[in-house]
Structures are given as structure tokens and as C-alpha cells.
Amino acid sequence: MSNKKIAWIAMLTALSAVGAAIKVPAIIGSVALDSFPALLAAALLGGPAGAAAGGLGHLLSALFGGMPLGPLHFLVAMEMALLAFLYSHLYRKGRRWLASLLFIAGNSIAAPVPFMFILGEAFYLAIVPSLLLGSTLNAVLAFVVIPKIARIVENTLLKKRDILVKFK
Numbered sequence: 001m002s003n004k005k006i007a008w009i010a011m012l013t014a015l016s017a018v019g020a021a022i023k024v025p026a027i028i029g030s031v032a033l034d035s036f037p038a039l040l041a042a043a044l045l046g047g048p049a050g051a052a053a054g055g056l057g058h059l060l061s062a063l064f065g066g067m068p069l070g071p072l073h074f075l076v077a078m079e080m081a082l083l084a085f086l087y088s089h090l091y092r093k094g095r096r097w098l099a100s101l102l103f104i105a106g107n108s109i110a111a112p113v114p115f116m117f118i119l120g121e122a123f124y125l126a127i128v129p130s131l132l133l134g135s136t137l138n139a140v141l142a143f144v145v146i147p148k149i150a151r152i153v154e155n156t157l158l159k160k161r162d163i164l165v166k167f168k
Contacts, residue, residue, distance in 0.1 A: 009049050012041040016057025020064055024133065027126055031134030034061040038080065039103065039142040042088035044150060054084035072118065079111040091146075100139040108132040 015037035042050020062073040090099035108131035116124035
């Protein structure tokens with residue numbers, strides 16, 4: 001892995017922490033724009049880079065938020081890494097809609113399922129609407145912005161294309 005790619009992953013991971021500071025009030029806690037940079041990394045740099053940015057970005061976001069779920073945030077980070085990896089796989093095959101829908105469903109409905117057994121059904125039912133709102137905001141932002149950013153990055157910043165993953 002090149003130093004340039006590592007720098008991009010680090011920057012997008014840091015942007016996940018910055019996105020965590022952009023809050024939208026929700027039923028439990030708040031919804032943040034911390035997933036968008038991970039989706040950007042997944043689309044531009046590939047699945048492993050997106051997974052790293054997603055997992056580490058969530059841990060940074062949780063750390064700055066006071067780690068309300070304690071060590072359970074490591075489980076959430078693994079889930080986020082998996083979702084970013086799957087998003088990359090679908091996005092790079094030109095299936096942007098499916099990638100976005102899978103991310104929304106995975107992050108808002110499937111990812112909190114383990115917490116239903118750990119923290120109870122009431123927690124699950126209370127957190128799903130907030131996660132649905134946040135996942136939808138992040139996925140829509142990614143759906144609209146990533147193609148524009150990809151063109152800019154391909155045409156100006158990365159003429160060598162040594163770190164960019166080609167997608168349709």
C-alpha cells in the first residue's frame with residue numbers, strides 16, 4: 001500500500017470524526033454525518049480502505065461522543081467496516097442504488113440486532129428510527145456527491161491514478 005493511499009485513508013478517517021460533530025437531533029442521542037467519508041473511501045479507494053476508514057472513523061466518532069456504549073463500540077466498528085466493504089463491492093460494479101440501499105438497511109436495521117439481545121428490544125426499537133435517518137442522510141449524500149468528487153479527483157489530484165479504484 002502506498003504512502004499516498006495511507007494518507008487518503010487517514011484523512012477520510014479524520015473526516016469521519018469531523019462528520020460526527022455535525023449533529024441532527026434524534027430519538028436516542030443524535031444522528032451524524034460520520035459514515036459519508038467511509039463511503040467515499042470505499043468508492044474511491046476500494047473495500048479495504050473503506051473498511052479501515054469506516055471502522056476507525058466510528059471509533060473516533062464514539063470516542064469524541066463519550067463512548068456511550070463502552071466496549072460495544074468495537075462491535076459497531078466491525079459492522080461499519082463490513083458495510084463499507086460491501087458498499088465498495090457493489091458501488092465499483094456500477095450498482096450505486098443497491099449499494100446505497102444495502103448500506104441503509106444494514107446500518108439501520110441489521111447492525112443494531114445484536115444490541116437487541118444485549119440491551120433489550122426497547123433499545124432496538126428506539127434506536128432504529130435514528131439510525132434509519134442517519135444512514136439515509138449519509139447514503140444520499142454519498143450517492144449525490146461521490147460521482148462529482150471522483151471526477152475532480154481523477155482529473156486533477158491523482159493524475160497517476162495509483163491509488164484510485166476505477167469504477168463505472
